[in-house]
Amino acid sequence: MKAHVTxxxxxxxxxxxGEAVRHALGAxxxxxxRGVRQGKVIELDxxxxxxxxxVKAMCERLLANTVIESYRIEM
Known part of the structure; x- marks a missing residue:
C-alpha cells in the first residue's frame, strides 16, 4: 500500500x-x-x-515539523 504525505x-x-520561486517566475x-508556497511530497511504500x-504518527514524530508545518495524508 502506498501513502502520500504532503x-x-x-x-x-x-x-x-516560495518567494524566490515567485520572483524568478516574474523575471x-x-x-x-501573486504568491507561491513551496512544500514537499513524501511517498511511503x-x-x-x-x-x-x-502514517500520522510518522508525520508527528519525523516527517513534519508540526510547529511550523501542516501535513495531509492520502492513502
Whole structure:
C-alpha cells in the first residue's frame, strides 16, 4: 500500500523558497503569479496492515515539523 504525505508551511510562516520561486517566475515573464508556497511530497511504500494512524504518527514524530508545518495524508 502506498501513502502520500504532503507537507506545507502553515499560513503565516514566511516561505523564502516560495518567494524566490515567485520572483524568478516574474523575471521569466510570468507576471500573474501573486504568491507561491513551496512544500514537499513524501511517498511511503507501506507493508500490509499499516494504517493511516501509523502514517500520522510518522508525520508527528519525523516527517513534519508540526510547529511550523501542516501535513495531509492520502492513502
Amino acid at each position: 507537507v506545507m508551511l502553515k499560513n503565516g510562516v514566511l516561505d523564502p523558497q 521569466l515573464g510570468f507576471e500573474g503569479v 507501506l507493508a500490509d496492515g499499516a494504517t493511516e494512524a501509523d
